[in-house]
Amino acid sequence: MIELTQVRKVFPGGVTALDGVDLTIPDGEIHGIVGRSGAGKSTLIRCLTGLDSATSGSITIDGVDLGRVRGAELMTARRSIGMVFQHVNLLDSRTAAKNIAHPLEIAGVPAAARKRRVDELLELVGLADRAESYPAQLSGGQKQRVGIARALAAEPRVLLCDEPTSALDAATTRQILELIRELRDRLGITVVIITHEMGVVREACDAVSLLTEGSIERTGRLLDVISDTSTPLSKELIALPPISAMEPGETLVEVLVTAGSRLADVGRLFSLLAEHGVEAPVEAGTVETIQGAQIGRLHLRPDDAATAEEIRRVLVEQGVHAEVTTAAQVRAFADEHQAADAEEENQ
Numbered sequence: 074m075i076e077l078t079q080v081r082k083v084f085p086g087g088v089t090a091l092d093g094v095d096l097t098i099p100d101g102e103i104h105g106i107v108g109r110s111g112a113g114k115s116t117l118i119r120c121l122t123g124l125d126s127a128t129s130g131s132i133t134i135d136g137v138d139l140g141r142v143r144g145a146e147l148m149t150a151r152r153s154i155g156m157v158f159q160h161v162n163l164l165d166s167r168t169a170a171k172n173i174a175h176p177l178e179i180a181g182v183p184a185a186a187r188k189r190r191v192d193e194l195l196e197l198v199g200l201a202d203r204a205e206s207y208p209a210q211l212s213g214g215q216k217q218r219v220g221i222a223r224a225l226a227a228e229p230r231v232l233l234c235d236e237p238t239s240a241l242d243a244a245t246t247r248q249i250l251e252l253i254r255e256l257r258d259r260l261g262i263t264v265v266i267i268t269h270e271m272g273v274v275r276e277a278c279d280a281v282s283l284l285t286e287g288s289i290e291r292t293g294r295l296l297d298v299i300s301d302t303s304t305p306l307s308k309e310l311i312a313l314p315p316i317s318a319m320e321p322g323e324t325l326v327e328v329l330v331t332a333g334s335r336l337a338d339v340g341r342l343f344s345l346l347a348e349h350g351v352e353a354p355v356e357a358g359t360v361e362t363i364q365g366a367q368i369g370r371l372h373l374r375p376d377d378a379a380t381a382e383e384i385r386r387v388l389v390e391q392g393v394h395a396e397v398t399t400a401a402q403v404r405a406f407a408d409e410h411q412a413a414d415a416e417e418e419n420q
């Protein structure tokens with residue numbers, strides 16, 4: 074288990090990068106950490122790996138408090154954490170097998186045991202036939218597989234992945250995420266993925282945390298966070314294109330169908346509205362199956378405010394989240410975001 078309690082990191086210049094982070098990640102969980110640029114994600118990962126130390130608070134991994142151990146104990150604790158990066162940084166002059174063997178050589182593992190372990194790792198990441206290939210002969214996805222095998226060489230209990238798929242195309246990203254889930258299932262490791270890609274969280278994570286200005290704004294099981302419409306993270310995880318311009322007086326119904334609703338599936342929503350004699354065109358919509366549950370987010374554009382209100386009433390009765398949004402609210406929301414983006418650019 075990974076446990077962070079009131080972790081603060083203040084840099085010498087006075088910047089507070091982490092401002093009281095509390096987070097518990099159970100064994101065997103794949104936990105995504107998301108946050109805007111500058112939220113403190115890299116600082117958090119550096120503190121988790123023991124590369125940097127927290128100014129105060131405690132970070133405990135499998136019962137070992139990283140702030141309290143020194144020397145050989147700290148080295149052992151560090152070895153229990155494998156790191157996977159966006160850019161794999163393989164040694165170009167070494168084959169895939171030799172790259173994976175590198176940390177084992179440094180740890181003084183004898184040649185025969187090293188060879189056995191490297192073969193095992195190549196098999197584990199699906200590269201048994203590429204052992205003798207050099208990095209220049211491997212695709213981006215294959216290089217990342219080598220990076221993952223290298224990170225697992227010392228049999229860590231925790232795998233920390235810092236933007237592991239940001240340099241990969243969509244299909245390769247899916248394969249790497251599938252591999253990470255498979256490895257978790259086979260090895261029982263705990264995985265932390267730092268990412269700015271919500272698709273990565275949707276596809277791979279059991280739980281997610283939003284880091285905002287150095288503290289955890291929201292954390293929870295993925296489906297619970299998606300269902301919680303009070304958090305902006307819900308909209309980011311199941312996103313729709315921005316709402317197109319609305320004329321004064323126009324209304325929109327924002328709908329979120331989750332496993333908690335009484336609809337058998339998202340399609341039933343339309344027949345239900347028709348049964349109640351209310352209909353509205355769909356302006357935008359997305360439907361996904363996440364961890365076996367169907368999730369749908371839709372924007373409906375009824376003709377008038379009375380229809381919008383009736384749609385909302387019918388859907389809420391079925392346990393579906395539905396909110397009527399007016400043109401004025403959309404305008405205010407857009408202004409707020411523009412101001413936040415401008416502030417971020419100025420930083």
Ligand SMILES: Nc1ncnc2c1ncn2[C@@H]1O[C@H](COP(=O)(O)OP(=O)(O)OP(=O)(O)O)[C@@H](O)[C@H]1O
Binds near residue numbers: 084085086
């Ligand atoms: N070595 C440092 N010295 C001083 N301030 C730092 C240092 N490293 C990071 N910071 C500051 O700490 C804050 C958090 O930075 P951090 O790099 O952890 O954010 P991040 O969420 O990883 O951002 P990004 O997604 O852009 O990489 C920022 O305000 C940053 O300027």
